[in-house]
Amino acid sequence: MDLFDKRAADDAVNEAPLAERMRPRTIAEYVGQEQLLGEGKLLRRLIESDQLTSLIFWGPPGSGKTTLARIIAGATSSHFIFFSAILSGIKEIREIVKEAEEVRKFRGKRTILFVDEIHRFNKSQQDAFLPYVERGVFTIIGATTENPSFEVIAPLLSRCKVLVLNTLGDDDLKKIIVNALTDRERGLGNLELTLNDEALDYIAEQAGGDGRIALNTLETAARLAEKGMITIEAAREAVQKKPLLYDKGGEEHYNVISAFIKSMRGSDPDAAVYWLARLIEAGEDPLFILRRMVILASEDIGNADPRALQVAVAALQGFQMVGMPEGRIILSQAVTYLATAPKSNASYLAIDEALAEVRKSGAQPVPMHIRNAPTKLMKDLGYHAGYRYAHDHPEGYVEQEYLPERLKGRTYYRPAGYGYEKAIKERMEWLKGKKREE
Numbered sequence: 001m002d003l004f005d006k007r008a009a010d011d012a013v014n015e016a017p018l019a020e021r022m023r024p025r026t027i028a029e030y031v032g033q034e035q036l037l038g039e040g041k042l043l044r045r046l047i048e049s050d051q052l053t054s055l056i057f058w059g060p061p062g063s064g065k066t067t068l069a070r071i072i073a074g075a076t077s078s079h080f081i082f083f084s085a086i087l088s089g090i091k092e093i094r095e096i097v098k099e100a101e102e103v104r105k106f107r108g109k110r111t112i113l114f115v116d117e118i119h120r121f122n123k124s125q126q127d128a129f130l131p132y133v134e135r136g137v138f139t140i141i142g143a144t145t146e147n148p149s150f151e152v153i154a155p156l157l158s159r160c161k162v163l164v165l166n167t168l169g170d171d172d173l174k175k176i177i178v179n180a181l182t183d184r185e186r187g188l189g190n191l192e193l194t195l196n197d198e199a200l201d202y203i204a205e206q207a208g209g210d211g212r213i214a215l216n217t218l219e220t221a222a223r224l225a226e227k228g229m230i231t232i233e234a235a236r237e238a239v240q241k242k243p244l245l246y247d248k249g250g251e252e253h254y255n256v257i258s259a260f261i262k263s264m265r266g267s268d269p270d271a272a273v274y275w276l277a278r279l280i281e282a283g284e285d286p287l288f289i290l291r292r293m294v295i296l297a298s299e300d301i302g303n304a305d306p307r308a309l310q311v312a313v314a315a316l317q318g319f320q321m322v323g324m325p326e327g328r329i330i331l332s333q334a335v336t337y338l339a340t341a342p343k344s345n346a347s348y349l350a351i352d353e354a355l356a357e358v359r360k361s362g363a364q365p366v367p368m369h370i371r372n373a374p375t376k377l378m379k380d381l382g383y384h385a386g387y388r389y390a391h392d393h394p395e396g397y398v399e400q401e402y403l404p405e406r407l408k409g410r411t412y413y414r415p416a417g418y419g420y421e422k423a424i425k426e427r428m429e430w431l432k433g434k435k436r437e438e
Helices: 003-015 042-048 065-075 090-107 123-127 130-135 154-158 170-182 197-206 211-223 232-239 251-265 269-281 286-304 307-322 327-340 346-361 376-380 420-437
Strands: 055-058 079-084 111-116 139-144 161-164
Touching: 055 065, 065 079, 065 111, 065 139, 079 090, 090 111, 090 130, 123 154, 130 154, 170 197, 170 211, 197 211, 197 232, 211 232, 251 269, 251 286, 251 327, 269 286, 269 327, 286 307, 286 327, 286 346, 286 420, 307 327
Parallel strands: 055 139, 055 161, 079 111, 111 139
Antiparallel strands: none
């Protein structure tokens, strides 16, 4: 590299975003993921013993997947190739294979192929990696924000070790921020800025476990600094509104919805409202949320509080009338009602048991006495004969069999002994007593 090329390269580094300039180069510089890189942990042992195998890094954005792959390549003296699932296809794989074979032949180095967002490749594209991984042409390190169980084909998954990267904790983020603020070679050290504790805490908290967001925020806040001080006001201005981690078609969508439903089922209104806020802020369709609430009102509350279904349906209709932002109030009222209502899944279990019976025993004949008899022929055949009209008897009840003969005495609905179902249970027990009397 001549002097001109070196200057051009230095200029490119200096003009790169802070997050790129501060990308760790060694394990010693890497912050976080102690469960993988701590003393004696799996990945550290694989690197130090130079016994690297193909890997899948599964973790949220900004947790350090790409950086870790580059560090591994450097620590094991491997040739590193970055491969983007968004920008590349099968054609490029042939070129990579040729490059990897030449690097091994002429330089005696193995190749690490880093496949960013591997979940974006379809089945045939993922299949294309298999023969080269098996032959050892390259070691593959895939990175994904989605659950590899669903997004990576089984043959490739079986040849890789899946390592889970966690969101960075606030202490990790603070360390990253302080390092960038004081580093004179690649960071902001030459600006000699001061960051007060309140601003540091705020930037770390608002980063949501994402190191890249933390550094991007710090870089913006540095431009807003006055008299060499990054204040909480500058930090707030730099943050503005950050997007929440939430992919409507991905795993996080199901994680948050699951937390929302389970919080209501578990009678925790505070948690339920929090997860509702997460759904709203992430842009989830409110009608989807409301449909889930209508289901929960029957599935998890049922007749323990029959008003729950009315509240959920009313919330759905009310929201359709007013929309957002006022609709958030309707959502919150319904969510807190459902969360605090007594719970019973007796109705849910009843229909599932009855369906299982129908599938098992088939179409059992309707008892003759409760069949309709609109024609003379049907009356002559005994349809409706012996039917006893409940309202002709005291309390509007008369002992009579309504199930098919083969299923006499079966019980599907078993009300809980609390909420409104306590009253239902007491009435059912009273009715059983009436049967015994007759």
